[in-house]
Amino acid sequence: MRPMAQHILALTVRDLLASSYTTARQGEGICGIKCYAQDPIYTPVDRQVLGEAGFTILDDPRAFLEVDESSVVIAIAPDIPVRQIVADIARPAIMIWEKFAVTDTNSTDPVSPRVKQMLEEYIELLFPAEPEYFEDLAIYIRKGE
Incomplete structure (x- = not known):
């Protein structure tokens, strides 16, 4: 449950930043806010669910390079x-x-x-x-x- 709460936090931060950016840009569409996740213990199901939620799953050390x-x-x-x-x-x-x-x-x-x-x-x-x-x-x- 704790990892799920962390992913929800990341998506919430993304959504807050997106809404602030859209407001600051006077209604322009939002693009370019990406969420990356990295954990060596992700299962194929984890990867699928997170992908559907908007995350790009990266293998070590790719997330650090972003x-x-x-x-x-x-x-x-x-x-x-x-x-x-x-x-x-x-x-x-x-x-x-x-x-x-x-x-x-x-x-x-x-x-x-x-x-x-x-x-x-x-x-x-x-x-x-x-x-x-x-x-x-x-x-x-x-x-x-």
Whole structure:
């Protein structure tokens, strides 16, 4: 159930961005907002269902290669160092992941000095509380130039 909640979150963020973009562009059609998903344990059924929901499923490491300055990265309880990889390749517009904690030493996605430096370029907002699926999350929004 938790992965499904994460995918619903991604689609909700996409829809919010699409509606904001459409409003800002005075009703022009929305195009170009893509949702990518990557997980080595996706089954063929997972891939089919997610594809029908609007996701493009990518194999490792393709999803990381899609991250750029206009991306929204959502990584909840990953089993790889997503934050460190992202810090090395891009500065996404928005990141949603576990709140930065100094005592993050047992995590598979620890905060390194590079990640700390990257996070200085962002404002941190607490994620609305939903402890069953999204515990200790924060939303990081890149500061304006």
